[in-house]
Amino acid sequence: MKNKLMHLSNETMNIGFVKKVEALSGSSVRRCFQCGKCSAGCPMSTFMEHPPNRVVRLLQLGQGQRILAGRSIWYCASCETCTTRCPNKVDLAAIMDALRKLSWDADGPSKESYVQLANRLFIENIRTYGRQYELRLGAAFNMKSGQFLKDLMLGPKLISKGKLKMFHSKNKNIAEIEGIFKRIEEMRKKGEAL
Amino acid sequence: MTPGKKRLSYSYYPGCSLHASGREYDISTRALFKALNVGLKEVPDWFCCGATPAHNVDELLSLSLCAKNLSLAEEVEGDLAVACAACFSRLKTTQHHLKEDDSKRKQVEVAIDGPAALNKPVKHILEILAREYGLAKLEESVKKPLLGLKVAAYYGCLLTRPPEVPELDDCEDPSIMEDLLRALGAEPVKWSHRMECCGANFTLSRPGVVLKLSNAILESARFAGADCIMVACPLCHGNLDIRQKEIKDAYGAPDSTLFGNIFGSELHGGSAPDQRDLPIFYVTQLAALAMGVASGSLGFESVITDPKPLLRDKQLL
Numbered sequence: 001m002k003n004k005l006m007h008l009s010n011e012t013m014n015i016g017f018v019k020k021v022e023a024l025s026g027s028s029v030r031r032c033f034q035c036g037k038c039s040a041g042c043p044m045s046t047f048m049e050h051p052p053n054r055v056v057r058l059l060q061l062g063q064g065q066r067i068l069a070g071r072s073i074w075y076c077a078s079c080e081t082c083t084t085r086c087p088n089k090v091d092l093a094a095i096m097d098a099l100r101k102l103s104w105d106a107d108g109p110s111k112e113s114y115v116q117l118a119n120r121l122f123i124e125n126i127r128t129y130g131r132q133y134e135l136r137l138g139a140a141f142n143m144k145s146g147q148f149l150k151d152l153m154l155g156p157k158l159i160s161k162g163k164l165k166m167f168h169s170k171n172k173n174i175a176e177i178e179g180i181f182k183r184i185e186e187m188r189k190k191g192e193a194l
Numbered sequence: 195m196t197p198g199k200k201r202l203s204y205s206y207y208p209g210c211s212l213h214a215s216g217r218e219y220d221i222s223t224r225a226l227f228k229a230l231n232v233g234l235k236e237v238p239d240w241f242c243c244g245a246t247p248a249h250n251v252d253e254l255l256s257l258s259l260c261a262k263n264l265s266l267a268e269e270v271e272g273d274l275a276v277a278c279a280a281c282f283s284r285l286k287t288t289q290h291h292l293k294e295d296d297s298k299r300k301q302v303e304v305a306i307d308g309p310a311a312l313n314k315p316v317k318h319i320l321e322i323l324a325r326e327y328g329l330a331k332l333e334e335s336v337k338k339p340l341l342g343l344k345v346a347a348y349y350g351c352l353l354t355r356p357p358e359v360p361e362l363d364d365c366e367d368p369s370i371m372e373d374l375l376r377a378l379g380a381e382p383v384k385w386s387h388r389m390e391c392c393g394a395n396f397t398l399s400r401p402g403v404v405l406k407l408s409n410a411i412l413e414s415a416r417f418a419g420a421d422c423i424m425v426a427c428p429l430c431h432g433n434l435d436i437r438q439k440e441i442k443d444a445y446g447a448p449d450s451t452l453f454g455n456i457f458g459s460e461l462h463g464g465s466a467p468d469q470r471d472l473p474i475f476y477v478t479q480l481a482a483l484a485m486g487v488a489s490g491s492l493g494f495e496s497v498i499t500d501p502k503p504l505l506r507d508k509q510l511l
């Protein structure tokens with residue numbers, strides 16, 4: 001992909017997508033002049049097919065689909081190094097968030113399923129219990145990802161060290177959390193929020 | 195809150211990790227504040243802040259969860275003390291965003307069905323110790339200086355970034371942890387990886403990422419001659435402490451495993467790598483130890499990479 005000629009035309013560029021990313025992230029992609037500082041400092045760039053500076057470049061060229069088709073956005077650790085160091089105030093960490101949200105909402109074409117699964121279970125946990133319970137999170141992840149033996153040796157050790165709670169309760173104000181989820185869903189249905 | 199005759203007192207948001215895998219951070223924070231005679235009162239019925247997964251895919255949800263917590267915190271007096279670097283970053287970011295962006299604030303207020311409370315100062319424990327309690331007073335309160343303990347102060351990603359938000363210290367060259375260590379009598383080492391990412395919450399989805407990044411951090415700390423690492427985040431602690439043995443198995447002795455053969459340490463170019471165990475301490479554990487708090491009440495029994503041999507060796511137990 002990297003060395004293939006890219007033909008740019010109204011048909012191959014999706015500018016509407018770029019505008020959505022800019023609206024969601026509150027950051028312009030046009031300010032980027034490709035200095036590469038973001039990628040130089042990115043701890044995860046070795047795991048990405050498109051390092052951060054190229055993600056911005058692809059957006060400038062209206063090639064959002066190429067980004068979503070890959071794993072890069074799901075390998076971003078949200079460490080904010082890129083945002084901190086960009087000389088042009090491109091908020092790359094927020095752009096990564098926006099790309100993930102768009103991919104997530106479209107039930108992403110991305111190949112990276114484990115990170116998305118972990119995110120989904122994490123958020124479901126909040127909705128159901130109010131707080132995070134790591135044992136439940138880990139167990140659910142292993143079940144749903146089919147990796148039944150993952151971290152098998154770690155579990156009992158952590159339980160014996162008091163690091164994983166075997167039992168837990170729901171927040172007693174859990175209805176308020178459900179309210180937040182519901183009202184956000186309603187706002188989105190009515191088109192009042194992105 | 196100005197340090198004066200009035201007793202310092204804070205509301206406290208522990209966050210999910212501090213009630214489970216990071217329990218020793220919670221225990222030692224409470225013990226330290228008690229020893230320093232600083233008030234700490236937990237916010238009742240707080241919720242998960244949403245951490246990285248929520249803002250990863252749903253910014254509005256993340257902002258709303260944090261705004262809800264900030265309004266719960268209004269019920270308790272005093273600035274909001276936060277120990278977890280991730281919760282700290284989320285709560286601060288939310289305040290910052292909602293103050294700047296009226297339309298987002300309105301959406302959040304619909305979501306939480308009430309006004310967003312954005313004015314309570316949110317403070318990280320480090321800030322409270324070094325600035326509000328004050329380094330000079332801290333130094334005076336030391337009963338058992340951590341003499342001879344060489345510590346790699348590890349900031350990780352979120353304590354100082356992005357620069358507009360946490361206002362804790364310089365975003366590229368902070369010194370608050372090192373200053374604190376010196377006040378406690380310990381010796382901070384100079385090292386390269388104090389602000390590199392540990393792999394954070396990939397520990398669940400892609401542990402291989404954590405092994406690689408955390409290995410680089412451990413190697414760098416050993417290379418600088420550190421006896422141990424000090425952290426201020428339960429995620430960093432989990433990755434460096436709980437997975438330390440696994441990291442060694444994967445990256446350690448070049449000939450021990452197949453993995454070792456393939457991914458053998460780059461730093462040591464074939465010579466026998468430094469394999470020392472590095473205990474990982476929370477900032478509050480070291481501070482409390484220096485204040486003379488009994489080690490039995492600092493949660494050391496919950497740590498995986500046993501810190502006791504090191505502490506015994508330095509006559510700190």
Ligand code: SF4
Pocket residue numbers: 031032033034035036037038039052053056082085086087088089090092
């Ligand atoms: S640091 Fe900023 S200007 Fe430089 S390549 Fe990255 S986004 Fe573009």
Ligand code: SF4
Pocket residue numbers: 038041042043044045052075076077078079080081082083092093096
């Ligand atoms: S926030 Fe994401 S893209 Fe930016 S430096 Fe960190 S891991 Fe890389």
